Amino acid sequence: xxxxxxxxxxxxxxxxxxxxxxxxxxxxxxxxxxxxxxxxxxxxxxxxxxxxxxxxxxxxxxxxxxxxxxxxxxxxxxxxxxxxxxxxxxxxxxxxxxxxxxxxxxxxxxxxxxxxxxxxxxxxxxxxxxxxxxxxxxxxxxxxxxxxxxxxxxxxxxxxxxxxxxxxxxxxxxxxxxxxxxxxxxxxxxxxxxxxxxxxxxxxxxxxxxxxxxxxxxxxxxxxxxxxxxxxxxxxxxxxxxxxxxxxxxxxxxxxxxxxxxxxxxxxxxxxxxxxxxxxxxxxxxxxxxxxxxxxxxxxxxxxxxxxxxxxxxxxxxxxxxxxxxxxxxxxxxxxxxxxxxxxxxxxxxxxxxxxxxxxxxxxxxxxxxxxxxxxxxxxxxxxxxxxxxxxxxxxxxxxxxxxxxxxxxxxxxxxxxxxxxxxxxxxxxxxxxxxxxxxxxxxxxxxxxxxxxxxxxxxxxxxxxxxxxxxxxxxxxxxxxxxxxxxxxxxxxxxxxxxxxxxxxxxxxxxxxxxxxxxxxxxxxxxxxxxxxxxxxxxxxxxxxxxx
Amino acid sequence: xxxxxxxxxxxxxxxxxxxxxxxxxxxxxxxxxxxxxxxxxxxxxxxxxxxxxxxxxxxxxxxxxxxxxxxxxxxxxxxxxxxxxxxxxxxxxxxxxxxxxxxxxxxxxxxxxxxxxxxxxxxxxxxxxxxxxxxxxxxxxxxxxxxxxxxxxxxxxxxxxxxxxx
Numbered sequence: 257x258x259x260x261x262x263x264x265x266x267x268x269x270x271x272x273x274x275x276x277x278x279x280x281x282x283x284x285x286x287x288x289x290x291x292x293x294x295x296x297x298x299x300x301x302x303x304x305x306x307x308x309x310x311x312x313x314x315x316x317x318x319x320x321x322x323x324x325x326x327x328x329x330x331x332x333x334x335x336x337x338x339x340x341x342x343x344x345x346x347x348x349x350x351x352x353x354x355x356x357x358x359x360x361x362x363x364x365x366x367x368x369x370x371x372x373x374x375x376x377x378x379x380x381x382x383x384x385x386x387x388x389x390x391x392x393x394x395x396x397x398x399x400x401x402x403x404x405x406x407x408x409x410x411x412x413x414x415x416x417x418x419x420x421x422x423x424x425x426x427x428x429x430x431x432x433x434x435x436x437x438x439x440x441x442x443x444x445x446x447x448x449x450x451x452x453x454x455x456x457x458x459x460x461x462x463x464x465x466x467x468x469x470x471x472x473x474x475x476x477x478x479x480x481x482x483x484x485x486x487x488x489x490x491x492x493x494x495x496x497x498x499x500x501x502x503x504x505x506x507x508x509x510x511x512x513x514x515x516x517x518x519x520x521x522x523x524x525x526x527x528x529x530x531x532x533x534x535x536x537x538x539x540x541x542x543x544x545x546x547x548x549x550x551x552x553x554x555x556x557x558x559x560x561x562x563x564x565x566x567x568x569x570x571x572x573x574x575x576x577x578x579x580x581x582x583x584x585x586x587x588x589x590x591x592x593x594x595x596x597x598x599x600x601x602x603x604x605x606x607x608x609x610x611x612x613x614x615x616x617x618x619x620x621x622x623x624x625x626x627x628x629x630x631x632x633x634x635x636x637x638x639x640x641x642x643x644x645x646x647x648x649x650x651x652x653x654x655x656x657x658x659x660x661x662x663x664x665x666x667x668x669x670x671x672x673x674x675x676x677x678x679x680x681x682x683x684x685x686x687x688x689x690x691x692x693x694x695x696x697x698x699x700x701x702x703x704x705x706x707x708x709x710x711x712x713x714x715x716x717x718x719x720x721x722x723x724x725x726x727x728x729x730x731x732x733x734x735x736x737x738x739x740x741x742x743x744x745x746x747x748x749x750x751x752x753x754x755x756x757x758x759x760x761x762x763x764x765x766x767x768x769x770x771x772x773x774x775x776x777x778x779x780x781x782x783x784x785x786x787x788x789x790x791x792x793x794x795x796x797x798x799x800x801x802x803x804x805x
Numbered sequence: 806x807x808x809x810x811x812x813x814x815x816x817x818x819x820x821x822x823x824x825x826x827x828x829x830x831x832x833x834x835x836x837x838x839x840x841x842x843x844x845x846x847x848x849x850x851x852x853x854x855x856x857x858x859x860x861x862x863x864x865x866x867x868x869x870x871x872x873x874x875x876x877x878x879x880x881x882x883x884x885x886x887x888x889x890x891x892x893x894x895x896x897x898x899x900x901x902x903x904x905x906x907x908x909x910x911x912x913x914x915x916x917x918x919x920x921x922x923x924x925x926x927x928x929x930x931x932x933x934x935x936x937x938x939x940x941x942x943x944x945x946x947x948x949x950x951x952x953x954x955x956x957x958x959x960x961x962x963x964x965x966x967x968x969x970x971x
Contacts, residue, residue, distance in 0.1 A: 467933065622925060766811075802957070
């Protein structure tokens with residue numbers, strides 16, 4: 257049976273997202289190793305002086321491009337593909353989606369100009385009263401609003417599909433993509449309110465002062481669910497694509513996969529205060545309540561772990577694997593899309609454990625803003641998410657361009673190098689954090705660094721160097737693939753792991769949007785309503801802006 | 806669409822029950838540490854005007870430093886600032902071993918952090934807010950306190966020390 261044909265125009269449109277994403281990753285990742293080298297005592301920033309003024313400016317470029325631009329563009333491209341291919345129909349209004357995409361591109365350029373001019377060295381959290389040039393806030397707004405517009409295009413497409421298929425269960429990749437889009441649209445309200453009511457008018461000189469504690473609370477309303485906006489697209493691939501690629505496996509449980517996505521929608525926003533456990537202006541009652549719900553959001557992740565591993569086991573046994581663990585060796589490790597995502601998932605296990613420590617209310621006292629935190633999120637967003645997206649690109653780029661993947665062997669090697677580099681980097685960062693090393697500090701310059709940190713600081717630099725090699729190989733493979741003269745004979749087969757049970761047999765409440773949306777909104781009102789009401793009622797607009805870099 | 810029940814494999818059911826128990830156990834452990842052992846996170850203490858907090862003569866941060874409030878009990882008023890230079894005022898405090906010190910820290914400019922090495926004291930310093938935590942220093946030695954939030958070009962040099970004398 258021939259697979260659904262995505263139109264050439266749409267393929268190009270999806271590919272444009274990936275192009276921006278990979279360019280952002282290329283530039284942003286140049287700065288990652290510079291920070292790691294600085295920790296090890298090799299300060300290369302001094303040679304970049306005319307271009308990049310400081311470690312902090314480099315860190316801003318790294319954080320904004322890698323955590324915000326690479327992820328958002330890759331995700332919007334991948335979700336566009338999933339909606340079209342999953343629903344087997346073109347986008348309802350391609351122009352609308354193109355408008356969204358170009359808003360995002362203009363936004364990135366608008367934010368990049370002040371960042372490169374050292375007018376927005378505020379890191380990717382941009383906590384006021386550090387005050388960036390207004391174009392930085394305009395750029396961020398355009399990226400977020402552009403992604404909303406693209407999401408509205410998905411919803412319109414879904415509406416038509418539902419009209420034509422009133423009794424059908426939505427294919428999983430489209431379902432997961434729409435839930436991810438909805439989650440994003442709900443949770444970004446926080447940062448939208450922060451920028452539009454405070455930071456933007458303030459940077460334009462329309463208001464004099466802001467309330468930094470309230471701004472942090474708005475920021476983290478978005479900041480934690482942002483993590484799930486990054487993760488869920490990887491989960492879609494792990495659930496519904498990877499088992500097929502790894503050995504023709506099936507998805508173990510379609511119903512529970514859907515249930516876990518709904519739980520993410522409901523639980524990922526009303527927990528943001530777990531990033532503010534040590535903020536002076538937030539009452540401990542709210543910190544504690546949010547910590548309890550944070551444990552709750554681990555539940556769908558643990559469900560995901562079971563279903564994904566069971567589906568992979570199905571694939572391994574189909575390939576003749578046996579034993580309790582021996583089937584793992586039978587998975588198609590020589591397929592770079594498989595190797596990348598399996599290694600990403602493996603490190604995510606440790607990322608999850610670190611996340612539990614961060615979430616644990618008072619345990620966080622010894623971890624907050626230490627090197628443990630970047631150690632943690634380099635396992636999650638920089639590996640579970642990024643290495644999975646890299647793995648997806650190893651089949652998606654050949655699919656979109658019709659060009660063969662250049663040297664798949666090198667792509668597999670790239671994934672392994674990332675894995676090794678990240679273990680060294682992340683482990684030493686976690687240990688440094690436990691020893692009391694702060695994050696966001698050029699530790700090579702800090703006067704308080706004790707000698708016992710030195711061996712770990714060296715390992716940070718070593719890990720960074722290895723990751724740099726891996727990133728470079730990835731970019732070479734992508735460049736050589738995009739310009740490859742060798743074309744694929746037939747369109748690349750889209751990997752879809754069919755569910756083991758007929759998904760039509762699942763319960764009907766898994767197809768209802770309303771109860772989950774109302775549930776999500778109700779929990780947000782309960783968990784954020786009183787505290788935000790209180791903070792807004794007692795707002796203290798007393799902080800003028802500072803440019804101290 | 807059918808209205809059938811949710812199918813859950815028996816192994817998966819077992820895993821879900823195990824997961825739930827595990828998470829409840831973590832939640833209970835954290836709660837016991839918080840309410841049974843009293844390991845608490847900062848609570849709202851006081852709000853100030855960051856524009857005047859360092860200069861208003863009625864503000865304790867116009868004259869930051871250590872005040873002994875009872876034998877062995879101290880209040881430490883600390884100003885964390887980025888302007889004109891990245892520093893804590895005062896930069897150094899000296900107390901005898903066995904002292905209990907309540908730290909009251911605020912900022913007249915941008916956000917800072919305050920983490921005392923080898924203790925559980927670690928909090929954000931946010932302009933307009935006063936952060937408070939109490940630490941008991943039993944072992945003599947030098948305890949550095951470090952800025953843990955990016956506060957501008959001099960962030961890396963921002964630190965101070967508590968010297969605990971025998």
